[in-house]
Amino acid sequence: MDHFLYRDGALFAEDVAVADIAAEVGTPFYVYSTATLLRHFRLFDAALEGMDHLVCYAMKANSNQAVLRTLAQAGAGMDVVSGGEYQRARAAGVPGERIVFSGVGKTQAEIRTALEGGIRQFNVESEPEMAVLDATARALGKVAPITIRVNPDVDAKTHAKIATGKSENKFGIPIARAREVYRMAAAMPGLEVVGIDVHIGSQLTDLEPYALAYGKVAELTEALRADGHVIRRLDLGGGLGIPYERSNADPPLPSDYGALVKRTLGHLGCEIEIEPGRLIAGNAGLMVSEVIYVKSGEGRDFLILDGAMNDLIRPAMYDAWHDIIPVVEPAAGVERAPIDVVGPVCESGDTFARQRMMPPLLAGDLVAFRSAGAYGAVMSSEYNSRPLIPEVLVHGDQFAVIRRRPTFDEMINRDTIPEWL
Numbered sequence: 001m002d003h004f005l006y007r008d009g010a011l012f013a014e015d016v017a018v019a020d021i022a023a024e025v026g027t028p029f030y031v032y033s034t035a036t037l038l039r040h041f042r043l044f045d046a047a048l049e050g051m052d053h054l055v056c057y058a059m060k061a062n063s064n065q066a067v068l069r070t071l072a073q074a075g076a077g078m079d080v081v082s083g084g085e086y087q088r089a090r091a092a093g094v095p096g097e098r099i100v101f102s103g104v105g106k107t108q109a110e111i112r113t114a115l116e117g118g119i120r121q122f123n124v125e126s127e128p129e130m131a132v133l134d135a136t137a138r139a140l141g142k143v144a145p146i147t148i149r150v151n152p153d154v155d156a157k158t159h160a161k162i163a164t165g166k167s168e169n170k171f172g173i174p175i176a177r178a179r180e181v182y183r184m185a186a187a188m189p190g191l192e193v194v195g196i197d198v199h200i201g202s203q204l205t206d207l208e209p210y211a212l213a214y215g216k217v218a219e220l221t222e223a224l225r226a227d228g229h230v231i232r233r234l235d236l237g238g239g240l241g242i243p244y245e246r247s248n249a250d251p252p253l254p255s256d257y258g259a260l261v262k263r264t265l266g267h268l269g270c271e272i273e274i275e276p277g278r279l280i281a282g283n284a285g286l287m288v289s290e291v292i293y294v295k296s297g298e299g300r301d302f303l304i305l306d307g308a309m310n311d312l313i314r315p316a317m318y319d320a321w322h323d324i325i326p327v328v329e330p331a332a333g334v335e336r337a338p339i340d341v342v343g344p345v346c347e348s349g350d351t352f353a354r355q356r357m358m359p360p361l362l363a364g365d366l367v368a369f370r371s372a373g374a375y376g377a378v379m380s381s382e383y384n385s386r387p388l389i390p391e392v393l394v395h396g397d398q399f400a401v402i403r404r405r406p407t408f409d410e411m412i413n414r415d416t417i418p419e420w421l
């Protein structure tokens with residue numbers, strides 16, 4: 001559910017007409033709904049009620065300061081995967097004790113920043129990382145709280161680029177080696193083992209892989225406790241999928257997921273952390289774009305938009321589907337026809353949808369890409385020297401630009417010309 005609905009034939013974001021935002025900020029742009037962000041956060045929070053827990057928003061999905069502040073004020077922690085994300089979380093007002101640090105390639109500088117600034121835990125992904133973390137903590141006179149990310153060798157049944165829990169993926173330590181690695185960690189004075197971490201992938205549309213993975217984590221918890229480790233916290237990752245295609249999707253609900261967590265892990269008495277990103281931000285955002293031309297090709301028509309793959313790369317990168325809807329509601333019963341929806345970038349990959357059934361549209365009309373709040377703006381670039389598009393946050397009947405469009409001068413002046421030229 002989200003807060004992007006038609007009212008009297010016009011698409012609204014909460015109580016603001018999307019066309020009014022377009023008139024003020026120009027197209028293309030992203031628009032996010034505060035109510036939808038909070039609703040999704042609270043669904044997860046409620047799903048884990050009765051268990052000691054913290055929902056750590058995976059901020060790589062959408063790391064705008066205003067989005068982070070909105071969620072932090074509602075009580076969210078943050079899952080960060082870089083020093084930059086750590087700094088962004090702190091700048092948005094998130095205290096270190098609510099930040100967990102994930103990622104396979106944490107540098108010594110990033111580790112030091114987090115140790116000095118305060119951190120809830122590091123999710124350690126390899127033995128070399130563990131050694132660096134130990135040495136860095138000791139050099140600072142600190143003890144780093146850690147979980148070890150285990151790779152449970154479970155098929156998440158998702159797109160290959162976002163599956164992370166198979167043994168061939170680069171993530172975590174093979175679960176079969178976990179007891180040995182925990183023994184090594186316990187012998188390092190710069191580390192304090194607090195729990196176990198697992199994250200098997202993104203856009204999971206079936207709970208079965210979670211059930212398999214969490215069953216293995218439950219067994220491992222008991223084994224590690226028998227070995228003498230204090231396992232008091234389980235970080236269960238993120239990855240719950242969202243319905244990108246409304247007409248043809250039925251992904252699991254956070255409440256079903258919460259029930260699964262209780263069933264598989266509830267008896268262990270651990271504090272639970274989860275790291276949802278996409279499910280919190282995905283359906284809380286639209287990308288709005290204007291039709292530049294409608295072009296008739298040989299047996300194929302093209303809807304050419306002012307938005308492109310550099311603004312929203314998911315279709316090109318992951319073959320992702322986004323529902324595309326007109327900002328002016330089509331009349332009931334209007335005839336739809338297949339059309340390729342494309343951007344202006346000079347690559348055939350700059351195609352948002354092929355042979356999509358769309359109502360008739362004309363140059364100047366606005367369309368909205370649904371489910372664009374996660375892995376949209378954060379993955380955008382200035383390819384083709386197209387400025388990063390603005391982000392707008394709606395709150396009831398108010399809206400604010402939360403990242404403005406840069407000017408061409410700002411873009412050009414980021415480059416410097418060496419003195420020999």
Ligand SMILES: *Cc1c(COP(=O)(O)O)cnc(C)c1O
Pocket residue numbers: 058060061079081102103199201202203237238239240275276277278279
């Ligand atoms: C990407 C990621 C997440 C969030 O995944 P979503 O599919 O957006 O929920 C959580 N944890 C880790 C470690 C990640 O890398």
